[in-house]
Amino acid sequence: MKIHQEIQERHTLAVLVDNEPGILARIAGLFSGRGYNIESLTVTDVSEDESVSRITIVTSASAHVMEQIIAQLDRLVPVHKVTDLTALGPHVERELALLKVVGTGDHRIEALRLADVYRARVVDATTSSFVFEVTGGSEKIDKFVELMREVGLIEVARTGVVAISRGKEAA
Structure with missing residues (x-):
């Protein structure tokens, strides 16, 4: 069966x-x-x-x-x-996330390097922490969060998915 x-x-x-x-x-x-x-x-x-x-x-x-x-x-x-x-059919999905990362020395340098690769912006900085803003598809956000965990991620806030159809038709 x-x-x-x-x-x-x-x-x-x-x-x-x-x-x-x-x-x-x-x-x-x-x-x-x-x-x-x-x-x-x-x-x-x-x-x-x-x-x-x-x-x-x-x-x-x-x-x-x-x-x-x-x-x-x-x-x-x-x-x-x-x-x-x-x-x-085809539609555009995006999400925004804010990530707070704490670290000094090599961890701080690596966090900035990863942020550059993922086109994340620094929206707040102190001598020991950063808040990054990153936008994109959920998979991109998930991967950025995963990588930041290795260099001092302490907090994440995410908007959730917003989406809109492509073309001239409205949903």
């Missing part, structure tokens, strides 16, 4: 919602109540009068489960539109 296991794929969703109290909690509850994990979540208002927000959610699921997630999100009353940017 073969057990059929669906392949989990990473998906980036753009969800347009009314900007009202509790909507984020309702969406997070929809995910957690059904055992779906949210890997990244960002929210911002996108209308001139601040009445509509865009929620960008990164999650991993099988094609079948992704259909269910989208259908359940579409059923929430304040949700205007749900777009699976991954299924839509």
Whole structure:
């Protein structure tokens, strides 16, 4: 007997919602109540009068489960539109991270060298620490964080993924 296991794929969703109290909690509850994990979540208002927000959610699921997630999100009353940017096709994803690195001597020199390679900017510096700002895809950020751990990383803050479709169509 073969057990059929669906392949989990990473998906980036753009969800347009009314900007009202509790909507984020309702969406997070929809995910957690059904055992779906949210890997990244960002929210911002996108209308001139601040009445509509865009929620960008990164999650991993099988094609079948992704259909269910989208259908359940579409059923929430304040949700205007749900777009699976991954299924839509080419899109741009970026993330920003701030990293605090402590060190002196060779560790300090290596931190600066790595920051240069990853095009990270120094946004704060003392004689014993740096705060670096780095932007790019999640994989780039993950690798930069991993390398900085070896030279004195003590703190990380990340924005989460923001994404937008390519071309003239809006999500």
